[in-house]
Amino acid sequence: MTILNVLDAQGVTIRFGGLTAVSEFNLSIRPTELVGLIGPNGAGKTTVFNMLTGVYKPTEGEIRVNGVDTKSLKACDITKLGAARTFQNIRVFKTLSLLDNVRIGGHIHYKYSWADSVLHSVKFREHEEQAAQEAIELLSIFDLAHRAHDEARSLPYGDQRRLEIARALAAKPKLLLLDEPAAGLNTGETAGLMAQIHEIRDRFGIAVLIIEHNMELVMGICERILVLNYGKTIAQGHPEAIQNDPVVIEAYLGEPADA
Amino acid sequence: MRNWLVRDVLGITVISAILIGLSYLLGWLPIPGMAYYNRVIVTIGINIILAVSLNIINGHAGQFSMGHAGFMAVGAYTSAYLTYFHFQPFLATMKEGPAQFAMQQVLFLAALLAGGGIAALAGWLVGLPSLRLRGDYLAIVTLGFGEIIRVLILNIDKIGGARGLAGVPAFANFFWVYLFVCIVVIVSWRLIRSQVGRAFLAVREDEIAAEAMGVNTTHYKVQAFVIGSFFAGIAGGLLGHYLVYLNPGMFQFTKSFEAIVMVVLGGMGSISGAVLAAVILSVALEALRFVKEAFGLTADPRMVIYAIVLILLMRLRPQGVLGNREIGSFFRRRNGRSE
Numbered sequence A: 001m002t003i004l005n006v007l008d009a010q011g012v013t014i015r016f017g018g019l020t021a022v023s024e025f026n027l028s029i030r031p032t033e034l035v036g037l038i039g040p041n042g043a044g045k046t047t048v049f050n051m052l053t054g055v056y057k058p059t060e061g062e063i064r065v066n067g068v069d070t071k072s073l074k075a076c077d078i079t080k081l082g083a084a085r086t087f088q089n090i091r092v093f094k095t096l097s098l099l100d101n102v103r104i105g106g107h108i109h110y111k112y113s114w115a116d117s118v119l120h121s122v123k124f125r126e127h128e129e130q131a132a133q134e135a136i137e138l139l140s141i142f143d144l145a146h147r148a149h150d151e152a153r154s155l156p157y158g159d160q161r162r163l164e165i166a167r168a169l170a171a172k173p174k175l176l177l178l179d180e181p182a183a184g185l186n187t188g189e190t191a192g193l194m195a196q197i198h199e200i201r202d203r204f205g206i207a208v209l210i211i212e213h214n215m216e217l218v219m220g221i222c223e224r225i226l227v228l229n230y231g232k233t234i235a236q237g238h239p240e241a242i243q244n245d246p247v248v249i250e251a252y253l254g255e256p257a258d259a
Numbered sequence B: 001m002r003n004w005l006v007r008d009v010l011g012i013t014v015i016s017a018i019l020i021g022l023s024y025l026l027g028w029l030p031i032p033g034m035a036y037y038n039r040v041i042v043t044i045g046i047n048i049i050l051a052v053s054l055n056i057i058n059g060h061a062g063q064f065s066m067g068h069a070g071f072m073a074v075g076a077y078t079s080a081y082l083t084y085f086h087f088q089p090f091l092a093t094m095k096e097g098p099a100q101f102a103m104q105q106v107l108f109l110a111a112l113l114a115g116g117g118i119a120a121l122a123g124w125l126v127g128l129p130s131l132r133l134r135g136d137y138l139a140i141v142t143l144g145f146g147e148i149i150r151v152l153i154l155n156i157d158k159i160g161g162a163r164g165l166a167g168v169p170a171f172a173n174f175f176w177v178y179l180f181v182c183i184v185v186i187v188s189w190r191l192i193r194s195q196v197g198r199a200f201l202a203v204r205e206d207e208i209a210a211e212a213m214g215v216n217t218t219h220y221k222v223q224a225f226v227i228g229s230f231f232a233g234i235a236g237g238l239l240g241h242y243l244v245y246l247n248p249g250m251f252q253f254t255k256s257f258e259a260i261v262m263v264v265l266g267g268m269g270s271i272s273g274a275v276l277a278a279v280i281l282s283v284a285l286e287a288l289r290f291v292k293e294a295f296g297l298t299a300d301p302r303m304v305i306y307a308i309v310l311i312l313l314m315r316l317r318p319q320g321v322l323g324n325r326e327i328g329s330f331f332r333r334r335n336g337r338s339e
Helices: A045-052 A075-081 A098-105 A114-119 A122-141 A157-170 A187-204 A215-221 A239-243 A246-253 B003-028 B034-060 B068-093 B098-130 B135-154 B174-192 B195-205 B207-212 B217-243 B253-266 B271-287 B289-294 B302-316 B327-334
Strands: A007-016 A019-029 A034-038 A060-065 A083-085 A175-179 A207-211 A224-229 A232-237
Touching: A007 A045, A019 A045, A019 A224, A019 A232, A034 A045, A034 A187, A034 A215, A045 A060, A045 A175, A045 A207, A075 A083, A075 B207, A083 A157, A098 A122, A098 A157, A098 B195, A114 A122, A114 B003, A114 B174, A114 B195, A122 A157, A122 A187, A122 B195, A157 A175, A157 A187, A187 A207, A187 A215, A207 A215, A215 A239, A224 A239, A224 A246, A232 A239, A232 A246, B003 B034, B003 B174, B034 B068, B034 B174, B034 B195, B034 B217, B034 B253, B034 B271, B068 B098, B068 B135, B068 B217, B068 B253, B098 B135, B098 B174, B098 B217, B135 B253, B174 B195, B174 B217, B174 B271, B195 B207, B195 B217, B207 B217, B253 B271, B253 B302, B271 B289, B271 B302, B271 B327, B289 B302
Parallel strands: A034 A207, A034 A224, A083 A175, A175 A207
Antiparallel strands: A007 A019, A007 A060, A224 A232
């Protein structure tokens, strides 16, 4: 019996006009795997994320989330399949409270209609109770529970990033996609984040795909790393193997002068 | 477990009883010119319904609609059509007395709900294609649709066309207007404190993030639009049955702007702000009527002063009177609690 991969991307290619931003991208992620996606600026990492989460439609290739082909699905439907993400340039709901941010994250799990809301039906109460409780639990994991009623924009940058992760986790995903979670964080915060990503993976039993420029973080926690350059996958494997791969070194540092 | 239903029915009954009491009080008050004040109070109520319903679309869901008067017109004409052509003749066949009175109230409520329903349907039809657009484009398209609705009515001879529809039965009064004021405020309040309302807010704040969290943005935009249009239709129905006259000219885009001004002035997204602004603006427009007489002017400076007040308010407090907060939050903060 085979375990269903949380993500299967086969031959995914996207072209914007004449530009091939990502070509022949292949990636399979098993449950609870920690995978890193790295590459120089403009390599197409975020484009890959946007395709996986349905923001862009690939020109060619097939993406399956939890075994379901996402070709004809909207971004919100892909979230329902169990893939939740954060954004490179933080997109928390700024003027809403932390609590509301996380409750919106769990949107797909609290199902009641506008009529339930207006009449305050039993269904509404049960779901609301559950939503508030789950949101507070998630905020506690990130030490944000004491600020649950503050506006998200009042948080410092690092906390906004953590709030975004909490919001994504509220969707109870099987695959968490983090787009540069350590961007703008200082060394101490980054170390804390590394521990937290590990903890999240173990606690929720989910797979995590991370885009990151911070090599310390990627090499420290990822079990497998994929390197993109100019839209092509140039290397894939264990962190140590990637660190010593001449192709990767060349992509980051340029060709050796004596070559 | 139907406790919640019992509680709501009880709540509506209590509100109704209070409103009936108030309307008798207003009728009894020995103030000279009370009829005029009554009229102002009812106008304020209708404006509150308009502002709070538009706030659901513009303030909560963040979709800038400029066609609110169009949906108001749909509701006004639908309910007036029903009462004028069907319910009024039917009531005339009944013997005068409590039974006729009760029947009139029931039929009026039915007509209002039908008006709201058809307005909601119109909102759905207009919203489905136009809510794919954003910002300025959406504003222009909704403005266009609002005008289309008005011109359509202008050309339907059966309901009066450009002559207007005179003799709409005078069913609306203080009680009905303020009953719906209470309903629209409660509905809006409860919506915004639910996942549905939070989905509206998420769409307003960041559509891409909302979509990434599994919120079907199109669905919720249309839903906000339909709910807002429903209450605009109700407001229209109340207006027609209070003025006992309808004319397409009453629903020009300037009417939509009036509602937008109220929402913006109160603070986008604030329900109490919308109520407050509706009251302030309606009262200001009436109060300014006396300026001409008081200063012995030959021309009426009412609208000029009104415009200056608006400009000053937007200059001094661009986020609106209450910002995006509710009036209660100002008191809570003073007590040291944050919410």
